Amino acid sequence: MLLSPIRCFTILAVAGLANAHAAGTPVSTQWGQVSEPALPATVCSTLAATLTPVNGSVDSLDGDPSRSQPDTSLIQDKINACPAGQAVRLVAGSAGQTAFLSGPLNLKSGVTLWVDTGVTLFASRNPKDYDNGVGTCGTATKSSIKSCKPLILADKTAQSGVVGGGIIDGRGGSVVTGGANANMRTWWDVAWQNRTSGLNQQNPRILQIQNGSNFTLHGITLQNSPNFHIWAYGVTGLTAWGIKILTPSLAYSRDGYACPAGTTPDAVTPATCFTPDTAVNTDGFDTGYSSKVLLAYSYISVGDDHVAIKSSSGAGAHNHTYAHNHFYYGHALSIGSETNAGVSDIAVTDLSIDGFNSGTSGGLRIKSDQSRGGAVANVSYSQICVRNVSQPLTFDPFYSNSKGSLYPSFTNIAVRKFHDLGSSKYAGGRLTFSGYAINGQNNPLTITLDNVVFDGTQPTFTAAHNGGPVTPAATHFTLGPGPVSFASSIITSSANGVTVSGTPGSGSALDCSSAFVPFKSVLPTSPI
Structure with missing residues (x-):
C-alpha cells in the first residue's frame, strides 16, 4: 500500500515545548522522580x-x-x-x-x-x-x-x-x-x-x-x-x-x-x-x-557518539532516562553496537541536536550486527528537535559486516514529536529502518512514528550495506495518529517484509523555536 503524502504542517507550539523546562525541575524516571543533586554538605x-x-x-x-x-x-x-x-x-x-x-x-x-x-x-x-x-x-x-x-x-x-x-x-x-x-x-x-x-x-x-x-x-x-x-x-x-x-x-x-x-x-x-x-x-x-x-539538563559535543548505551554482559542495560539535553557535534544518541545482553526500557525526552552539517552527524540510532546482537525493546523517543544532521534516524542491525550467531532484534520502538528542520548540506538526510531477516531469522523492527515531521526536502533511505537489504526492510510500521511527513515513501511489501498499520493525520509539528542553544553561551571554552 502506498500511503498518500501529508506535507501541510503548521509550525506552532504544541504541548511539551522542546527544552523549555527549568534546569532544576525534577525528572520522572522509570524508577521514580529524581531531583537535582545537592552539593556535599x-x-x-x-x-x-x-x-x-x-x-x-x-x-x-x-x-x-x-x-x-x-x-x-x-x-x-x-x-x-x-x-x-x-x-x-x-x-x-x-x-x-x-x-x-x-x-x-x-x-x-x-x-x-x-x-x-x-x-x-x-x-x-x-x-x-x-x-x-x-x-x-x-x-x-x-x-x-x-x-x-x-x-x-x-x-x-x-x-x-x-x-x-x-x-x-x-x-x-x-x-x-x-x-x-x-x-x-x-x-x-x-x-x-x-x-x-x-x-x-x-x-x-x-x-x-x-x-x-x-x-x-x-x-x-x-x-x-x-x-x-x-x-x-x-x-x-x-x-x-x-x-x-x-x-x-x-x-x-x-x-x-x-x-x-x-x-x-x-x-x-x-x-x-x-x-x-x-x-x-x-x-x-x-x-x-x-x-x-x-x-x-546536559550539553554534549564530541567526535563520536554523544551517548552510547551498550550491553555485553550481566543483566543487560535497562531503565535509562535522557531528559532535557542539548547535543551538538557527534554521531548520535546511540544504543549499541553491543546489545547481546539486552537493552530495555529506555526513555529519551526533550532533546535538541544540532549536527553542524558534519558528515558523521547522527540523531537517534540503534545499531548492532550478528556478532553482538541481542534484544532491544521498549525504547521511546519524544520531543526531539534536530537540524543540520546527515543521518537523523537510524535503526540498523547491519551496522558492520562482522559474522556470528548473536542476532539483533529491535521491538516496540516509538518516535513521537520529532521535528527535523533540515540541513543546507544534507537536506532531509538519510533514514535507516531495518529488521534482521536473514540466516534463518525473522526479527522485524517494530516501530511507531507519530508526529514525525521533516521540513523542506524529505529524507531518503539508505542503500543496502554490510550484507543487509535495501531499506526499509523487515519493518512493521505503525503510523499516526499525528503526521508523518515522509509517509508516502513507506510502501507495504511482502517481498521486503514491510507492513504498515495506522493512518497518519494532520497536526502541528513540535515547536523547536527555543530548542537550540549555542554551546558557547553555557561553556566559554566552546568554539561553537
Missing part, C-alpha cells in the same frame, strides 16, 4: 591550586615528563583520608591560581571530588603515568588489549561522585611527553591512526565508573578527553545532572572549528588544530550493562 579537605594556565593550557608547565603530575599524590592522599559522606574540594589559589595537574586518581566509596567553578583539573600528558603494565599507552597498536588507566577511576564504589562548576581537561590535543611518541604526536594523533592505519589507539579515558552504585555527576565539565569522556559499566544508579562534555575546546581549535588547511591530523603530525571529526573515538557518555541511569 561537608568538606573533609580543601586544596588550593598552585598553577596558572596560559590560554587554557598548562603545556608550558610540564614539558619535562618528570614533572607531569605534581598534584597526584596530594589529591589522592586527601581522597584516601576522607570519611564517607564528605568531599575533597579543589579551589583557586590565594593569588588567583586555577590549575591542578594530575595523573590517575582512584575514588573511594562515599567520597566526592568537588572541582570549584573557575578551577581546572588538567590530566598528565605523559603516557607512562597511565601505564597499566602492558607498556604501550600513548601508542597505536595491532593488539586491542587496553594499556592505559583512566584519569579518574571509581571501582566498586557506592555513593561517590564528581561535582562542581569546574573543568576536568584530558588534554587530548597536547603532544605526549613520554613513550615511543614523545614530542611527536598528540593523543588525538594517536587516535587518528585507528582510522588511517587500522590500529588500536592506547589512550586514557577521563572517567571510568565500574561495578558500583549510586554515582553522581553534577555541574562538572569534562573536555578534551584522549578517548571516551565517561565510561560507566556494571553500575546501578548513575545520575548526571547539568554536566557539559566538549571536544575539542578552543585550546586546541579555532572559533567555529575553522582550522586552517594543513593543521589537522590528516595533514601533519603533530597536528596543531582539531575539529570533532578529527578527534576520533571521543564518546561523551557511555554506559555498559548499567541500570537506573539518568542524564539530564
